[in-house]
Amino acid sequence: MTPEDATRKMQFLFQLRQKGVTDTRVLKAMEAIDRGGFVQGHFAARAYEDMPLPIASGQTISQPSVVGLMTQALSVQPRDTVLEIGTGSGYQAAILGELARRVYTIDRFRTLTREAEARFAALGLTNITVLTGDGSFGLPDQGPFDRILVTAAAEDPPGPLLQQLKLGGVMVLPVGQSDAVQSLIKVTRRADGAGFDYDEIMPVRFVPLIDGLPRD
Ligand code: SAH
Numbered sequence: 001m002t003p004e005d006a007t008r009k010m011q012f013l014f015q016l017r018q019k020g021v022t023d024t025r026v027l028k029a030m031e032a033i034d035r036g037g038f039v040q041g042h043f044a045a046r047a048y049e050d051m052p053l054p055i056a057s058g059q060t061i062s063q064p065s066v067v068g069l070m071t072q073a074l075s076v077q078p079r080d081t082v083l084e085i086g087t088g089s090g091y092q093a094a095i096l097g098e099l100a101r102r103v104y105t106i107d108r109f110r111t112l113t114r115e116a117e118a119r120f121a122a123l124g125l126t127n128i129t130v131l132t133g134d135g136s137f138g139l140p141d142q143g144p145f146d147r148i149l150v151t152a153a154a155e156d157p158p159g160p161l162l163q164q165l166k167l168g169g170v171m172v173l174p175v176g177q178s179d180a181v182q183s184l185i186k187v188t189r190r191a192d193g194a195g196f197d198y199d200e201i202m203p204v205r206f207v208p209l210i211d212g213l214p215r216d
Helices: 003-018 024-032 041-046 064-074 091-099 110-123 159-163
Strands: 081-085 102-107 128-132 145-150 165-175 182-189 196-204
Touching: 003 024, 003 064, 024 064, 024 091, 064 091, 064 145, 064 165, 064 182, 064 196, 081 091, 091 102, 091 110, 091 128, 102 110, 110 128, 159 165
Parallel strands: 081 102, 081 145, 102 128, 145 165
Antiparallel strands: 165 182, 182 196
16 A cells, blocks of 8 residues: 555545544444445546545445445444345445445446446455345345345335344435435334334435336
């Protein structure tokens, strides 16, 4: 690592802490996964700034502080199986892979899932499975999941995802209309099976969760 790289890394982590990412396991995971490897072309130079950036298929890689705060809210445990809806660049999934035993991530765009899969292979991240499909239905065959993270906004938490959450499990997702400010919420499935608890975390802005598959 050059001295410039070291300074950049320190600033990146400092920014995260300043925005409220204080969980040491999350910070360690975000230190281990280089965001620069998930952003292409001339935007790569801005990979260490706290801003969302465009990726292929008209989508975006989320802002690092939002990734950190979402991951922190999810409180992933080392033995957990995690489902992520909205692979995008694969950056969030790679961080989840550092914290969990196994990660399944799904996106509608084959272009994105192919690229993400190639990145995971190149980085030797072997506990992440990438799938192409409509994530609103979850992955009934692989579930139930300890943790579910949705990185695109739905109007309400999709029913199949609630059903695929283990008892005591946690789901974090943005909800609300796509053209307005949305709320990041945390849904906890009660351990005794008596329903769900909902907590609002913060206002966010995500691309919409879209039904069906594109023709790419
Ligand atoms: N987590 C990503 C950023 C996600 S952007 C990262 O770390 O880079 C939101 C993603 O959700 C987009 O790639 C979009 O294609 C995907 N998406 C939207 N609706 C979806 C659906 N129904 N099923 C699966 N993926 C969906």
